[in-house]
Amino acid sequence: MSDADTSSSDEGPEMVQVNLRLTKTFLEDIDATWEEQGFNSRSEFLRFVARDxxxxxxxxxxxxxxxxxxxxxxxxxxxxxxxxxxxxxxMDADE
Incomplete structure (x- = not known):
């Protein structure tokens, strides 16, 4: 893991920055998905996915x-x- 930016604020828990390496096409898929799903940002979407x-x-x-x-x-x-x-x-037919 790389050095982390652990900026703290009064708005919630301390946030730590994490760096990922992704292919360009995968990042394009992520960007299309978070926008289609109505998330406010890529970071919000990735936090949701990781939490889930x-x-x-x-x-x-x-x-x-x-x-x-x-x-x-x-x-x-x-x-x-x-x-x-x-x-x-x-499902009924399987029983």
Missing amino acids: AVKNPDFSREGWKQIAASEHDLRTGEAELVSREEVLEL
Whole structure:
């Protein structure tokens, strides 16, 4: 970890700066996502994502891979959206 900027303020807990190395295309995906999701900034989005990953560790890396693959399939037209009703029908058929 690099030297951290630990600026403190009266607005909340002490914040520490963390540096990440990301590919340009991944950063572009992050930027598009935080804007689409309505976050105020990239930093706010990344804090939310990191907090969610720490608070919900049961959601595995494999689960994230499956979501990413499904999202890719939807965006490229290789898959179709399924309605809530269709999902419930599929769940009932498994029992």
